[in-house]
Amino acid sequence: QVQLVQSGxxxxxxxxxxxxxxxxxxxxxxxxxxxxxxxxxGQGLEWMGIINPSGGSTSYAQKLQGxxxxxxxxxxxxxxxxxxxxxxxxTAVYYCARSTSGWYGGPDYWGQGTLVTVSS
Amino acid sequence: xxxxxxxxxxxxxxxxxxxxxxSGSSSNIxxxxxxxxxxxxxxxxxxxxxxxxxxxxGVPDRFSGSKSGTSxxxxxxxxxSEDEADYYCAAWDDSLSxxxxxxxxxxxxx
Numbered sequence: 681q682v683q684l685v686q687s688g689x690x691x692x693x694x695x696x697x698x699x700x701x702x703x704x705x706x707x708x709x710x711x712x713x714x715x716x717x718x719x720x721x722g723q724g725l726e727w728m729g730i731i732n733p734s735g736g737s738t739s740y741a742q743k744l745q746g747x748x749x750x751x752x753x754x755x756x757x758x759x760x761x762x763x764x765x766x767x768x769x770x771t772a773v774y775y776c777a778r779s780t781s782g783w784y785g786g787p788d789y790w791g792q793g794t795l796v797t798v799s800s
Numbered sequence: 801x802x803x804x805x806x807x808x809x810x811x812x813x814x815x816x817x818x819x820x821x822x823s824g825s826s827s828n829i830x831x832x833x834x835x836x837x838x839x840x841x842x843x844x845x846x847x848x849x850x851x852x853x854x855x856x857x858g859v860p861d862r863f864s865g866s867k868s869g870t871s872x873x874x875x876x877x878x879x880x881s882e883d884e885a886d887y888y889c890a891a892w893d894d895s896l897s898x899x900x901x902x903x904x905x906x907x908x909x910x
Contacts, residue, residue, distance in 0.1 A: 715899070717845075724802065724904035725837070725845065725888050741898050775844055784892050786835035786899070788856065790844040 682706040684776050684791035691797045697764040700794045702776030709757035710734040713779035715787045716750060716761045720772040728774075730783060731759055739783060766798045803828060804889055804902035811908040817877040820905045822889030824870050828900055832892045834872040836865055839886045839904075848887075849874060876907075884909045 687701040702714065716728040729740035731750040738750045744763070752759045759776060774794045777787030805823040812818040824830065836849035847856050849865035852872065864875045872891075876883055889902040 717901075719839075724886075725839075725890075725901040727890075727899040727901060730899070739898060742896060777845075780850055784832070786833070786847070786850060786890050786892075787837075787845075788847045788850070790846070793844050 682778065682789045684778065684789055686774075686776060686791040686794045689795040689797070691799065692766050694767055694798055694800055696766050696798075697762060698766060698796050699760055699762040700774050700776075700796070701758050701760050702791050703756065703758045704778070705757060707778075710754060713782055713785070714750075714752075714759045715777045715779055716748075716774065717777055717787065718772040718774045720769065723772075726772075728761065730779065732782075733757075733759060763796075766796075768798050770796065771798045772796060802903040803893060803896070803900040804891065806887075806889060806902035806905045808903065809906050809908065811910055812876075812879045813910050814879055814881065816879045817875060818879060818907065820874045820876075820887050820889075820907070822872045822874070822902050824872075824891060824900075826870055827895040828870075828891040828893040829867065829872050830870040831894060834865065834867055835890045836863075836872075836874045837888045837890065838883075839888065841885070845888065879909055881909045883907060 683705045731738045733752045749762045777790040779785040780788045833851040837845040839845045852867045853865040893900045
């Protein structure tokens with residue numbers, strides 16, 4: 681069965697960076713793009729970007745351009761999302777989610793979420 | 801302010817039918833597929849509807865999706881207490897070259 685297992689909760693200071701991992705299993709890793717989505721406290725879901733695990737190409741939300749980097753390691757079927765210059769507004773639960781069909785497919789299977797807290 | 805507009809709340813009694821709307825534009829809903837997600841408290845979102853009106857295996861047929869022009873709707877019939885959750889619509893946006901979500905609708909089962 682498809683499983684996406686994310687790394688554990690993080691606490692970071694403003695200005696620092698955070699890197700969240702998402703290990704995939706139960707399907708061919710390179711055959712499905714991966715989304716990253718976050719949900720801040722009291723807010724709705726926000727799309728952050730998407731990565732093609734096969735070639736590594738990415739597309740990021742305009743709001744996060746320059747601060748977010750998505751990478752992958754095909755040897756371990758893991759994708760990573762790194763967010764830099766953290767501010768309090770980045771406090772959120774971060775999710776990886778497999779795409780149903782390339783860039784234009786919405787997420788189907790989701791990871792369990794990783795809480796990132798930004799606080800001085 | 802979300803690109804896709806949903807009512808912040810909706811409610812119904814057990815057994816009722818409720819509808820949640822999602823309004824967009826020609827750059828998103830008007831020309832692309834719509835997806836719907838259910839998020840129960842403290843859990844990850846779950847795919848309910850994909851490509852406007854398709855249900856993944858395991859999703860009850862009480863849930864249905866539709867689209868008309870630049871708006872989409874999620875209908876839940878035979879409402880149950882376990883349907884109490886946040887619901888989100890999503891679509892690809894051609895102008896933004898990215899995915900957009902609605903602001904979410906909190907469904908309360910009275």
